[in-house]
Structures are given as structure tokens and as C-alpha cells.
Amino acid sequence: SAVISQKPSRDICQRGTSLTIQCQVDSQVTMMFWYRQQPGQSLTLIATANQGSEATYESGFVIDKFPISRPNLTFSTLTVSNMSPEDSSIYLCSVEGREETQYFGPGTRLLVL
Amino acid sequence: SQQGEEDPQALSIQEGENATMNCSYKTSINNLQWYRQNSGRGLVHLILIRSNEREKHSGRLRVTLDTSKKSSSLLITASRAADTASYFCATDKSWWSDKLIFGTGTRLQVFP
Numbered sequence: 001s002a003v004i005s006q007k008p009s010r011d012i013c014q015r016g017t018s019l020t021i022q023c024q025v026d027s028q029v030t031m032m033f034w035y036r037q038q039p040g041q042s043l044t045l046i047a048t049a050n051q052g053s054e055a056t057y058e059s060g061f062v063i064d065k066f067p068i069s070r071p072n073l074t075f076s077t078l079t080v081s082n083m084s085p086e087d088s089s090i091y092l093c094s095v096e097g098r099e100e101t102q103y104f105g106p107g108t109r110l111l112v113l
Numbered sequence: 114s115q116q117g118e119e120d121p122q123a124l125s126i127q128e129g130e131n132a133t134m135n136c137s138y139k140t141s142i143n144n145l146q147w148y149r150q151n152s153g154r155g156l157v158h159l160i161l162i163r164s165n166e167r168e169k170h171s172g173r174l175r176v177t178l179d180t181s182k183k184s185s186s187l188l189i190t191a192s193r194a195a196d197t198a199s200y201f202c203a204t205d206k207s208w209w210s211d212k213l214i215f216g217t218g219t220r221l222q223v224f225p
Contacts, residue, residue: 004155031211042201043156043215092155100144100205102213104155 002027002095004105012111013083020079021108023093028073033102034066037090046091049076083112117202117216125222132189134219136202137182143205145178146213147187150199159187159200194225 003026013019023032031050035043046066047055055068069077080087088111094102117138126132136145144163148156162169162178162185169176175188189196199220203213 033211033213042217045212045214048212094156096211097158099161100211101146101158101161102156104148104157106155 002029002097002103004093004095004103006091006093006105006108008108009106010109010111012113015084015112017083018079018081019083019110020077021091021093021110023076023078023105025074025095029095030073031096032070032076033094034068034076034078035092035094037092037107039088043092046078080110083110085112088112117204117214119200119202119216119219121219122217123220123222125224126192128192128194128223128225130192130223132192132196132221132223134187134200134221136185136187136216138185138202138204138214138216139183140204142180145176145185146203146205147174147176147185148201148203148215150201150218152198156201189221192221192223194223197221197223 005024007022034046037043045058046061047057049055049068049070051070051073065081067079090107090109092104092107094104097103119136142164144161146161147159150156160171160174160176162176173190178185199218201218202216
């Protein structure tokens, strides 16, 4: 199994600012995923990040709002730009596991005031 | 939305009782997975059942899949207080797609 860490674990931000969330994996993986989980809700996939190519965004999510970097096979960042209170969520990264499962990071709790 | 539905939304039981959660989905699938999430933390994979399987066991977990009804159930037998968590089903649409579509989740509370 992969061990995934995320930074920061939580943050409180002012509206209009941006926050970059880091995701570090202890092994090389091809595919990394970013999810948003709004309070009391399920997970929604934001984008899939492959090393060396542009991230693939899901419907309703755009690169200008959620730019993603994937500089190597063990690291990715998600930036939440020009934040509003509606962006308050838990943001989770995950990586492909065995047999089409996924391993998840502990999440980043974001509160936007 | 492609998101699946789970019921019940919340379930409270006593230790030792069985807990059953149901998941319905909308499109054909390659496999269906169940994950557990403790207190808004990261998700932990529990069990995967493929579209050509009808039932699968893992320890105290039993999963069934009915592709004709597009539904699955997760049974936790002899529940423990440590089973308190949110449980999500997730579907994988095809063998070439790595995307998971998560259900709405069931919040399980097990009282000692």
C-alpha cells in the first residue's frame, strides 16, 4: 500500500486568497486524483493528474480555479484560487492502488471566511 | 449527476448487531468498491466486487451486487464501536477508466 501525506492538514483562509495543497506519496505512481468533499457530503472528483501532462478536469471544475501541478511521480499540488466560503471543504488526494482501488491521503480541511 | 445513492443516510445500532447499508448506481460498471471514512479523514478501502460477482466476503464484511437492479449492499456483522464511521460505495465504470464515482454515504454509529 502507498502512504500519502498532505499539507497543510487544515487552514483558515480569507476570501479572495489562494491556497496550495501538497500531496506526497512514498512510492512512484502514474495517476493521482484530487477530490473535494463539501461538509457532510460525498466525494467529488476534481481532476486526474498524470505526470508530464496536463491534468484532466471533471465537469464543473476548471483549471483557472483549481490549477494542478504534477512535477514528478511522487508529488502533486492543488491550488484553490480566489477562494470564497463555498470552497470550504475537505480536499483529498488519492493514488491508484492495486486492482483498481485507490489509496487516500488524510485530507486538507479548508475553511474560507 | 452520476453519483450513486446510499441508504440509509444514517444508521445507529448497538454493538453486536449487524449493520446493512445499500448503494444504488446509475450506469453499467466494471466493479463496485466500499470505503470507510473516519471523522472526515482519508478513506480506507474495504472491499471490491466485480460486475461478474454476486457476493464477496472479507472478515466481518459481506458485500452483494445485483447488476440487474444496479444495487449493492454492505453487511457488517457483529458490529463494534470501532466500526463507527461513514461508509461510501464507489463505482468504476470500465476497465480502462480509473475514475471512481462515489455514493452519498451512510453514517454509521455503533453504541457500546
